[in-house]
Amino acid sequence: MALIITDDCINCDVCEPECPNAAISQGEEIYEIDPNLCTECVGHYDEPQCQQVCPVDCIPLDPNHAETRDELMQKYLIITGNA
Numbered sequence: 879m880a881l882i883i884t885d886d887c888i889n890c891d892v893c894e895p896e897c898p899n900a901a902i903s904q905g906e907e908i909y910e911i912d913p914n915l916c917t918e919c920v921g922h923y924d925e926p927q928c929q930q931v932c933p934v935d936c937i938p939l940d941p942n943h944a945e946t947r948d949e950l951m952q953k954y955l956i957i958t959g960n961a
């Protein structure tokens with residue numbers, strides 16, 4: 879399941895450089911996560927790195943992008959060119 883940034887985001891910039899998949903970018907008003915690139919950090923880390931650093935806890939799982947761990951790992955392998 880990809881993560882999503884809610885409108886509680888305060889644009890503090892700290893999550894963007896922490897994402898190993900470059901899935902986070904500045905959007906029109908707040909930061910955004912590309913669900914095609916977010917693997918919940920599967921393949922890189924045990925925990926979603928953006929959630930770890932967000933000071934306002936505004937990055938929940940996105941129920942509209944439900945994926946199994948195997949699907950997340952497959953996405954990781956495709957993104958990294960190892961599929």
Ligand code: SF4
Pocket residue numbers: 881896897898899900901902911915916917918919920926927928929
């Ligand atoms: S969970 Fe990981 S891959 Fe997904 S946006 Fe956050 S840091 Fe990036």
Ligand code: SF4
Pocket residue numbers: 883886887888889890891892893894909931932933934935936937
């Ligand atoms: S860490 Fe949280 S508050 Fe800061 S830019 Fe990222 S989503 Fe927004």
